[in-house]
Amino acid sequence: xxxxxxxxxxxxxxxxxxxxxxxxxxxxxxxxxxxxxxxxxxxxxxxxxxxxxxxxxxxxxxxxxxxxxxxxxxxxxxxxxxxxxxxxxxxxxxxxxxxxxxxxxxxxxxxxxxxxxxxxxxxxxxxxxxxxxxxxxxxxxxxxxxxxxxxxxxxxxxxxxxxxxxxxxxxxxxxxxxxxxxxxxxxxxxxxxxxxxxxxxxxxxxxxxxxxxxxxxxxxxxxxxxxxxxxxxxxxxxxxxxxxxxxxxxxxxxxxxxxxxxxxxxxxxxxxxxxxxxxxxxxxxxxxxxxxxxxxxxxxxxxxxxxxxxxxxxxxxxxxxxxxxxxxxxxxxxxxxxxxxxxxxxxxxxxxxxxxxxxxxxxxxxxxxxxxxxxxxxxxxxxxxxxxxxxxxxxxxxxxxxxxxxxxxxxxxxxxxxxxxxxxxxxxxxxxxxxxxxxxxxxxxxxxxxxxxxxxxxxxxxxxxxxxxxxxxxxxxxxxxxxxxxxxxxxxxxxxxxxxxxxxxxxxxxxxxxxxxxxxxxxxxxxxxxxxxxxxxxxxxxxxxxxxxxxxxxxxxxxxxxxxxxxxxxxxxxxxxxxxxxxxxxxxxxxxxxxxxxxxxxxxxxxxxxxxxxxxxxxxxxxxxxxxxxxxxxxxxxxxxxxxxxxxxxxxxxxxxxxxxxxxxxxxxxxxxxxxxxxxxxxxxxxxxxxxxxxxxxxxxxxxxxxxxxxxxxxxxxxxxxxxxxxxxxxxxxxxxxxxxxxxxxxxxxxxxxxxxxxxxxxxxxxxxxxxxxxxxxxxxxxxxxxxxxxxxxxxxxxxxxxxxxxxxxxxxxxxxxxxxxxxxxxxxxxxxxxxxxxxxxxxxxxxxxxxxxxxxxxxxxxxxxxxxxxxxxxxxxxxxxxxxxxxxx
Numbered sequence: 001x002x003x004x005x006x007x008x009x010x011x012x013x014x015x016x017x018x019x020x021x022x023x024x025x026x027x028x029x030x031x032x033x034x035x036x037x038x039x040x041x042x043x044x045x046x047x048x049x050x051x052x053x054x055x056x057x058x059x060x061x062x063x064x065x066x067x068x069x070x071x072x073x074x075x076x077x078x079x080x081x082x083x084x085x086x087x088x089x090x091x092x093x094x095x096x097x098x099x100x101x102x103x104x105x106x107x108x109x110x111x112x113x114x115x116x117x118x119x120x121x122x123x124x125x126x127x128x129x130x131x132x133x134x135x136x137x138x139x140x141x142x143x144x145x146x147x148x149x150x151x152x153x154x155x156x157x158x159x160x161x162x163x164x165x166x167x168x169x170x171x172x173x174x175x176x177x178x179x180x181x182x183x184x185x186x187x188x189x190x191x192x193x194x195x196x197x198x199x200x201x202x203x204x205x206x207x208x209x210x211x212x213x214x215x216x217x218x219x220x221x222x223x224x225x226x227x228x229x230x231x232x233x234x235x236x237x238x239x240x241x242x243x244x245x246x247x248x249x250x251x252x253x254x255x256x257x258x259x260x261x262x263x264x265x266x267x268x269x270x271x272x273x274x275x276x277x278x279x280x281x282x283x284x285x286x287x288x289x290x291x292x293x294x295x296x297x298x299x300x301x302x303x304x305x306x307x308x309x310x311x312x313x314x315x316x317x318x319x320x321x322x323x324x325x326x327x328x329x330x331x332x333x334x335x336x337x338x339x340x341x342x343x344x345x346x347x348x349x350x351x352x353x354x355x356x357x358x359x360x361x362x363x364x365x366x367x368x369x370x371x372x373x374x375x376x377x378x379x380x381x382x383x384x385x386x387x388x389x390x391x392x393x394x395x396x397x398x399x400x401x402x403x404x405x406x407x408x409x410x411x412x413x414x415x416x417x418x419x420x421x422x423x424x425x426x427x428x429x430x431x432x433x434x435x436x437x438x439x440x441x442x443x444x445x446x447x448x449x450x451x452x453x454x455x456x457x458x459x460x461x462x463x464x465x466x467x468x469x470x471x472x473x474x475x476x477x478x479x480x481x482x483x484x485x486x487x488x489x490x491x492x493x494x495x496x497x498x499x500x501x502x503x504x505x506x507x508x509x510x511x512x513x514x515x516x517x518x519x520x521x522x523x524x525x526x527x528x529x530x531x532x533x534x535x536x537x538x539x540x541x542x543x544x545x546x547x548x549x550x551x552x553x554x555x556x557x558x559x560x561x562x563x564x565x566x567x568x569x570x571x572x573x574x575x576x577x578x579x580x581x582x583x584x585x586x587x588x589x590x591x592x593x594x595x596x597x598x599x600x601x602x603x604x605x606x607x608x609x610x611x612x613x614x615x616x617x618x619x620x621x622x623x624x625x626x627x628x629x630x631x632x633x634x635x636x637x638x639x640x641x642x643x644x645x646x647x648x649x650x651x652x653x654x655x656x657x658x659x660x661x662x663x664x665x666x667x668x669x670x671x672x673x674x675x676x677x678x679x680x681x682x683x684x685x686x687x688x689x690x691x692x693x694x695x696x697x698x699x700x701x702x703x704x705x706x707x708x709x710x711x712x713x714x715x716x717x718x719x720x721x722x723x724x725x726x727x728x729x730x731x732x733x734x735x736x737x738x739x740x741x742x743x744x745x746x747x748x749x750x751x752x753x754x755x756x757x758x759x760x761x762x763x764x765x766x767x768x769x770x771x772x773x774x775x776x777x778x779x780x781x782x783x784x785x786x787x788x789x790x791x792x793x794x795x796x797x798x799x800x801x802x803x804x805x806x807x808x809x810x811x812x813x814x815x816x817x818x819x820x821x822x823x824x825x826x827x828x829x830x831x832x833x834x835x836x837x838x839x840x841x842x843x844x845x846x847x848x849x850x851x852x853x854x855x856x857x858x859x860x861x862x863x864x865x866x867x868x869x870x871x872x873x874x875x876x877x878x879x880x881x882x883x884x885x886x887x888x889x890x
Contacts (some may be wrong), residue, residue, distance in 0.1 A: 002510030007208050010041035013183055019046040023352040025054035028184045030507035033864060042073045063170040075162040078105055084469060085154050098482050106153050109164040110341065113193040114543040156601060163536045167507055168193055175200035179819040184209045187551045187560040192543055212508060213556055216563040223258040228590040230560045244593050263566050264602035266587060268574040274308035277569050278607050279515050282569055283311060292497040294348040298322055299526060300518020304500060307517060321501040323490035331450040331682035333482050334359045339477055342418050348380055359443030372401045412437040413697055418473040427476040428461040449489045456487055502556045511565050512662045513646055524584035525551035557584055569604060624651055625887055627863040634659040635858055641771035641811045644851055650868030656878040677728045678790050682774060684714045685788060689753045696747040703740045708733060739833040750779040760815035765852045773812045781816035785809060789825055796823045796834040803838045813840055
């Protein structure tokens with residue numbers, strides 16, 4: 001279909017200007033992608049003669065050829081001037097003036113585009129606003145008018161031009177020197193500034209406009225599209241517009257070839273994942289068919305990100321014309337993480353996020369950096385340190401590599417002092433120096449996006465070098481975040497037949513196939529927010545762009561996309577996060593009109609069938625519990641007692657935790673939790689029993705006093721920093737009398753404390769078992785292992801109800817060939833021992849034999865099956881790997 005339109009344009013140009021010399025002709029294109037197909041059409045219709053092609057250029061590029069007498073003020077400088085003007089007004093001192101400045105600059109550019117002359121004063125401007133609002137004069141309206149006018153006036157001062165006024169002057173210069181014929185290809189109504197240029201140009205030289213919207217009306221195959229979009233335009237303001245039924249009757253009679261069944265299909269996905277999967281599948285099919293020009297019009301950027309990931313998984317690389325804002329990219333993430341670290345006094349979460357970036361310390365080998373960061377993470381959790389670089393330095397003394405990294409962080413922090421005030425350029429200099437210390441700049445230089453960001457920072461520093469206004473760190477950081485959000489990265493390295501683009505970039509462009517991704521009511525039209533300045537009626541009165549005009553522009557772009565291309569798939573989410581989604585109103589009416597005319601709703605059933613074909617295989621995989629063969633190299637040579645418990649509870653849990661080493665690291669605990677409480681109680685009891693090894697020689701009151709004093713000392717540091725620590729200490733102190741009473745009774749029965757907090761190692765056939773016992777007691781020749789538990793009696797009895805289900809006591813007893821072992825329940829004011837029902841020597845022997853046997857079976861190739869009971873699975877952190885809910889349902 002595209003060739004029809006290019007042929008028409010070529011014939012019209014050649015009819016007005018005979019070949020072979022078209023050098024005197026200028027053709028304005030919406031984008032440079034049209035130059036090749038249009039040149040081919042001109043050559044095709046030139047009758048085989050040699051042809052001197054016309055000048056083909058976009059309006060913006062053509063305007064750049066006009067020299068200016070004045071320099072152009074960079075956008076960064078305009079923003080600072082406007083920010084300072086807003087800050088000088090008391091009403092805005094606590095407002096987000098950077099965002100306000102950006103919105104106002106956009107408004108000023110729109111006013112420059114739309115108004116031929118500036119109102120003579122603020123009162124005249126206010127009067128214009130009153131007329132536009134159709135309201136009486138009031139304080140708020142006068143304030144808004146005065147503010148906009150005054151700030152606009154401030155920005156118009158000086159000898160320099162802003163980019164929009166420079167564009168205005170350049171277009172005026174082009175129009176003033178118009179002598180050559182001009183042909184224009186367009187798909188939508190130009191803004192007032194560009195339309196004035198066309199009017200002025202036409203007054204001096206021949207002008208011909210090829211509007212694709214009008215050309216589409218002459219094509220029977222586009223009749224349905226034109227009818228639908230004409231109906232949309234009419235129904236927006238005319239209740240008497242022709243009904244869809246009436247249009248359908250005319251189309252069936254007059255334009256039987258308007259059927260779109262082979263040109264446009266619509267796919268309703270039930271989720272984001274299904275929409276991306278359907279689009280990826282369609283792209284693969286088209287590539288297999290030999291299509292080499294596929295456009296992905298990304299209306300929904302979230303769906304586009306997922307689609308890109310699926311295509312790259314299939315090794316299909318996508319070129320990207322839309323780009324991504326730098327604020328969403330990893331090169332900016334490491335920068336903002338560094339600033340987060342400084343502001344949070346090196347809070348451990350922020351610091352770990354920074355250190356795990358591959359872009360920091362790029363002058364070190366990756367393995368060396370990763371090893372140091374891993375060591376740091378282990379130390380953080382071991383010592384439970386939350387923040388402060390000095391605290392980290394103390395625990396890193398025995399680790400030279402880590403110590404060196406922390407010293408570099410301190411040096412960089414001294415360079416970028418956040419307690420100082422600098423100019424914006426001064427902050428950028430300090431930032432650059434700190435990035436050099438951390439070798440982040442080196443990491444950026446090795447990355448295309450990073451190199452572009454480094455260049456942008458240098459450019460802003462040069463542009464703002466003359467501004468002497470001091471800014472606090474927080475204000476500069478907000479400015480920097482806004483700059484990164486406005487800066488776009490486009491990867492120019494990928495040349496692919498598949499490309500992401502946006503709707504405006506498809507104007508007049510032919511593709512072999514197109515996917516409109518995110519063709520739902522939320523994204524098509526995507527009109528955005530109206531901003532805080534002026535409502536739509538006021539914008540209409542001032543000839544500023546309105547939401548309705550932006551929507552109409554996208555409507556026209558969609559019409560022309562569908563008219564130019566013969567193979568289009570529109571995807572949308574009929575269900576989004578459990579809520580019903582709506583198809584774009586443009587496509588709803590087109591679908592309904594097509595249904596009435598030809599009995600086809602344009603639904604893509606083939607794609608649905610192809611996606612469904614994968615489902616039985618997925619269901620089969622999900623129907624069985626996961627299992628794994630653990631290769632001998634993945635079986636640990638040393639197994640902790642807790643790992644043995646995991647092996648008994650669920651072999652697949654053991655496989656994920658200890659063979660694949662996916663067990664979660666302990667979190668750095670910022671508030672005292674029950675686990676910390678347990679650790680402190682263990683410390684208290686160890687000190688107490690080391691100090692009072694013979695309890696029956698001391699009065700109970702003295703023992704209670706001593707135990708309380710030890711408890712206060714052990715909790716002292718926590719009580720200073722954590723208000724919850726006092727509650728935990730109070731809870732423990734309630735148990736002190738009962739604990740002393742219990743221990744005196746045990747001493748009277750002849751049991752004596754031997755040692756506590758002792759590491760044990762039990763060598764077995766093919767594996768070594770290790771752990772740490774809380775306490776070993778003796779009574780003559782007898783030995784007894786005690787394990788402190790801050791749990792209730794019923795809970796502990798459940799643990800020991802089935803012989804061998806909990807392996808702790810049996811394994812602890814193995815080291816000393818203990819004849820007895822017990823959990824000592826310490827639960828509020830109840831302290832009591834819980835013993836296994838089975839004879840301990842036999843229980844120990846059977847547990848060790850079972851471990852040896854299971855390890856040998858795993859080495860021989862037995863599978864580790866996910867067979868944990870619900871009580872085990874309820875708190876298992878490997879649930880995301882096992883996915884028990886899915887295979888149980890299957």
